[in-house]
Amino acid sequence: MTSTPATPPTPSTPPPAQAQVDLDALRSNVAALDARSGSAQVMAVVKADAYGHGLLPCARAAREGGASWLGVAQLHEALTLRRGGDQGRLLSWLHVPGDDFAAALTGDVDLSVSDHWALDEIAAAARATDRVARVHLKIDTGLSRGGVTADGWADLVGAALRLQAEGVLRVVGVWSHMVWADEPDHPTSARQLVAFREAVAVAERLGADLEVRHLANSAATLTTPAAHFDLVRPGIAVYGLSPVPQLGGPADYGLRPVMTLRGQVALVKQVPAGTGVSYGHQYTTAHDTTLALVPLGYADGLPRAASNAGPLLVAGRRTRVAGRVCMDQVVVDLDGLPDPGGVRAGDDVVVFGDATRGEPTAQEWADVVGTIGYEIVTRVGVRVPRTYLGARA
CATH class of the missing domain: 2.40.37.10 (Lyase, Ornithine Decarboxylase; Chain A, domain 1)
Incomplete structure (x- = not known):
């Protein structure tokens, strides 16, 4: 006769600490950022478990506060949002070869593209799933992280548009990321704006019919209206921290710590x-x-x-x-x-x-x-x- 080990009881003593997350504050922050963004839509960035605050509750609250887009770094975060019931526009941007792009397309996740390998794998997933991928082409305007450099930009855009003509994807966006947005008067920001506008012009001249052009992070959303374009991507400001503490605290921008x-x-x-x-x-x-x-x-x-x-x-x-x-x-x-x-x-x-x-x-x-x-x-x-x-x- 064998005995079954007893199931350990669920602990009744709570941990000695807790992180209280105020979702009303988060909704209020998104509304405040929306009000500062003019005609641009708001993408609330919820990567890294919503900056440690909790992905699904914060994503829902951001939608309730007026975010028409959500943004994540990694594809598994996007798929978690879809499994959690989110159905709105959603962008994932940091990928490696072998990522499950088929699941992304089935889940209607927009995908960033910085290199030809990503175009190839996304196109293959589109053919396999009979879905049309929505892609945002990323231009490196000076940060030297993700994105294709200016020398390779026209080639990447052309390759994407050939796949669009085949019917496997649509180029819906062009985007980049700022270097010194937390120092609004830094000359690098002005150079990036010029480079970004030039990249958009090249893409449109080659035949891209763009839905969104986006460059602004939290700091630029609050301090640089010229960077707003069609969509802003606030991250830390959604959670009530100032991205420019040397210029002002959260209350100065209508934000509340979450x-x-x-x-x-x-x-x-x-x-x-x-x-x-x-x-x-x-x-x-x-x-x-x-x-x-x-x-x-x-x-x-x-x-x-x-x-x-x-x-x-x-x-x-x-x-x-x-x-x-x-x-x-x-x-x-x-x-x-x-x-x-x-x-x-x-x-x-x-x-x-x-x-x-x-x-x-x-x-x-x-x-x-x-x-x-x-x-x-x-x-x-x-x-x-x-x-x-x-x-x-």
Whole structure:
């Protein structure tokens, strides 16, 4: 007689941290970006699990906020959206040979093309599925990442139009990506605009009947109307972070941060002056003081480089990480706070959220480690559950 192993019970204790995602804020951000875009349509970029916020809930909210397009980097993200019920215009742009272009065409996903191999594989998938592929040809206007250079542009356009004449694809768009959109007056941006217009003119002269021309990312959507063309592609701004923090914060552009990363105090204890704190004793208490332990660390997305620097709001009071950011936890020194003895285990901790509520922001965390707000929100780890506020049935 054999016995069946018991199924482990579902844990009833929630993790000690959560990322609260405000979908009403996301809808509001998309509406604000739409209002700034003039006649251009809005493509909400939801790549990288919606910048760490959660792909499907954020994609739905972006549609509800007025996004007529969604954009993703990788094809599996596009197919996940289709399986999740999204039916609107959708562009995927970062591909490798062997990607499942047949599934993309069956799912009515628009595809970016930067090289002849992609045209060949997409055309083969179109013939196999009896579908007409919708392609956006990408021109490299100076970023030197994706896109064909100007020397090869007419050749790629011509090859695409021959396949269009065969009936296996349609060239529906021309696009590119900006180098220094976060510095609106940088001369490179002006040169890219000229190069992009020239590429569009070449494509149209060769016979392309384009639906959309698109160049603007978040920064250009907010600061460079000349780059709007037919479609803008905001990414980080959708999630309420400013792409140009040196020019203005989210509120200056009508944006609200979407994610709030929260935890709880796990332990409070008194220690004497001269106590070394955490690995390597990189922090030593200057006075008799109160320490609090917060179970969030670099496995949850807090940068280790924020040791002795990361801002926190503990029980409504501003402080910072004391000592190293560890894998699972950080310590804070409550010295100098009013009534530090009033902090208790279970009290709320905000890692980052909305400055209008007095909370630290993702941009502040970015500043202390010398990075960008994009990295702070996208690195929040998988063991931190996302909870959604403002979800609609």
